[in-house]
Amino acid sequence: MPDLTKSISSARRRLLQMHFESGVGHIGGNLSCIDMLVALLHRVVGADDEFVLSKGHSAGALYVALWSIGSLTDADLATFHGEATLLSGHPPVHGSPHIRFATGSLGHGLSLACGLALARQLQQRAGRVFCMLSDGECEEGSVWEAALFLAHRNLPVVTIVDANGLQGFGTTTEVAGLEPLAAKFESFGLRTLGVDGHDTDAFLDAMASVSGGPAVIIARTHKGGSVSFMRDRMEWHYLPMTEALYRQALAELA
Amino acid sequence: MRNEFCRAMVDLAADESFVFLTGDLGFQALEPLQQALGDRFINAGVAEQNMVAVAAGLAASGMSPWVYSIAPFLYARPFEQIRNDVCLHSLPVRLVGNGGGYAYGVMGATHHALEDYGALLCLPALRAFVPAFNSDVSTIIAHLSADRSYPAYLRLGRDEAPPSLLAPDYAAWRRLVPGAGPAMVAVGPLAGSLAGALAELTPDQRPDLWLLSELPPTYIPADLLESILRSRDLIVVEEHAAHGGAGEMLAAQLLRLGAAPARFTHRSALGYPSGRYGSQRFHRQECGLDADSILALVKRLAASPPGSA
Numbered sequence: 001m002p003d004l005t006k007s008i009s010s011a012r013r014r015l016l017q018m019h020f021e022s023g024v025g026h027i028g029g030n031l032s033c034i035d036m037l038v039a040l041l042h043r044v045v046g047a048d049d050e051f052v053l054s055k056g057h058s059a060g061a062l063y064v065a066l067w068s069i070g071s072l073t074d075a076d077l078a079t080f081h082g083e084a085t086l087l088s089g090h091p092p093v094h095g096s097p098h099i100r101f102a103t104g105s106l107g108h109g110l111s112l113a114c115g116l117a118l119a120r121q122l123q124q125r126a127g128r129v130f131c132m133l134s135d136g137e138c139e140e141g142s143v144w145e146a147a148l149f150l151a152h153r154n155l156p157v158v159t160i161v162d163a164n165g166l167q168g169f170g171t172t173t174e175v176a177g178l179e180p181l182a183a184k185f186e187s188f189g190l191r192t193l194g195v196d197g198h199d200t201d202a203f204l205d206a207m208a209s210v211s212g213g214p215a216v217i218i219a220r221t222h223k224g225g226s227v228s229f230m231r232d233r234m235e236w237h238y239l240p241m242t243e244a245l246y247r248q249a250l251a252e253l254a
Numbered sequence: 255m256r257n258e259f260c261r262a263m264v265d266l267a268a269d270e271s272f273v274f275l276t277g278d279l280g281f282q283a284l285e286p287l288q289q290a291l292g293d294r295f296i297n298a299g300v301a302e303q304n305m306v307a308v309a310a311g312l313a314a315s316g317m318s319p320w321v322y323s324i325a326p327f328l329y330a331r332p333f334e335q336i337r338n339d340v341c342l343h344s345l346p347v348r349l350v351g352n353g354g355g356y357a358y359g360v361m362g363a364t365h366h367a368l369e370d371y372g373a374l375l376c377l378p379a380l381r382a383f384v385p386a387f388n389s390d391v392s393t394i395i396a397h398l399s400a401d402r403s404y405p406a407y408l409r410l411g412r413d414e415a416p417p418s419l420l421a422p423d424y425a426a427w428r429r430l431v432p433g434a435g436p437a438m439v440a441v442g443p444l445a446g447s448l449a450g451a452l453a454e455l456t457p458d459q460r461p462d463l464w465l466l467s468e469l470p471p472t473y474i475p476a477d478l479l480e481s482i483l484r485s486r487d488l489i490v491v492e493e494h495a496a497h498g499g500a501g502e503m504l505a506a507q508l509l510r511l512g513a514a515p516a517r518f519t520h521r522s523a524l525g526y527p528s529g530r531y532g533s534q535r536f537h538r539q540e541c542g543l544d545a546d547s548i549l550a551l552v553k554r555l556a557a558s559p560p561g562s563a
């Protein structure tokens with residue numbers, strides 16, 4: 001998959017550029033999921049399918065993934081986080097036909113995905129719904145209401161948890177003792193797979209193996225991706241980059 | 255009204271986009287609907303946040319979801335799902351809350367809905383419907399089924415029309431009892447009880463009683479406006495908190511129109527003044543919302559016309 005590898009690499013750099021130019025933080029959690037988002041939109045989410053980004057704070061990565069498939073332009077990305085933009089810091093209501101729901105308050109996306117999937121079931125339409133959550137988001141009770149519902153109704157929802165292990169003010173272990181996360185989803189009757197979220201081959205294999213019904217992919221990732229000074233560091237949930245750090249990050253990703 | 259509601263819902267069953275979600279409520283009431291809808295009757299369990307967001311997902315996929323629970327569990331727990339998932343996206347989700355105001359009586363405060371339409375009407379595009387009579391229910395439902403351009407909340411209660419009152423055909427505003435006294439606006443079923451009680455007053459004392467069933471009020475009928483301008487006296491009665499209620503909405507509208515009455519009396523839900531619980535009637539009495547309290551109020555106001563002090 002040389003093309004996809006190239007697309008991911010160029011998306012990572014485009015994401016850094018967009019966040020640097022807009023002076024916006026939240027880059028860490030964007031870099032943890034950009035590889036998966038690009039792989040999903042290029043190779044997994046088909047014409048009958050839908051994708052819901054429940055971890056709305058990774059809107060930047062979603063916009064860049066949409067740019068990568070040609071759905072948003074450089075000119076669109078240049079407006080990110082600016083005045084009168086359609087591309088707000090969290091996914092907007094009317095920013096792109098590929099963005100079905102404004103998200104950002106955590107714990108909504110999986111239920112919305114269930115609604116899209118239930119409609120497919122009732123309308124006897126083909127298609128699956130993919131939904132990406134953050135691991136910290138799993139502290140929201142509504143996530144588990146949705147997990148119960150989708151397992152009970154056997155809905156065609158594939159849940160991807162971007163498990164970077166860091167949340168707003170600590171690690172997921174320090175804050176909530178979230179682990180064992182896979183066992184929690186399994187106990188709801190959901191087939192659950194673990195995968196390295198930065199290993200695109202492994203991620204696509206996992207997606208292929210759960211082609212139909214409800215499943216959960218716990219994707220182990222690093223906040224900040226492979227940028228050395230950001231990797232697994234909580235402050236990059238928030239910080240904007242200086243020019244020097246931006247240049248360094250670009251060089252590391254080149 | 256629950257039976258009328260169920261019948262009207264059954265009438266929609268042939269529409270394949272119609273889907274009904276309940277938060278595990280409706281035992282011994284909604285079984286006919288369950289039978290009529292088959293797999294489009296979804297008991298979403300005791301999980302209102304999920305239920306409302308699922309409904310948003312269904313509506314975004316071209317379905318017509320109706321979401322049912324008892325009123326407080328429907329608007330308060332999943333408020334953010336109503337705000338973000340339904341209203342931000344202007345999705346035609348229909349929220350049906352059974353038991354508005356103090357209807358659940360001695361079940362206690364957690365089961366009362368005293369700020370339902372006030373809270374919901376802060377949200378963009380949403381409209382609230384408060385039927386007063388059983389016969390209103392099917393008309394409202396037919397309307398909401400045909401016009402899917404906005405989210406809506408339907409507050410169900412109990413038909414309180416006295417036997418002597420022939421319920422007029424449904425409309426947003428209806429004049430229930432004409433009178434030469436103050437203008438009076440009552441929201442929803444309470445108007446039925448008031449219509450019965452006010453009949454005992456002499457025509458010159460009797461308020462001009464109007465029933466309001468759609469919120470926010472988009473207009474004030476010309477005859478009501480005339481009544482307000484003539485009497486310079488307006489009484490608003492609603493089983494809902496004052497803040498965000500119909501009384502405040504009407505007051506603001508009258509101010510904008512330059513038609514503010516000289517006296518404005520607002521009877522509303524006051525919570526639990528004594529800290530004790532009882533029937534809907536008990537709570538109405540505590541708040542001065544029951545028919546006897548309103549009669550006493552009207553007589554007291556008649557003794558000192560607006561502007562006379």
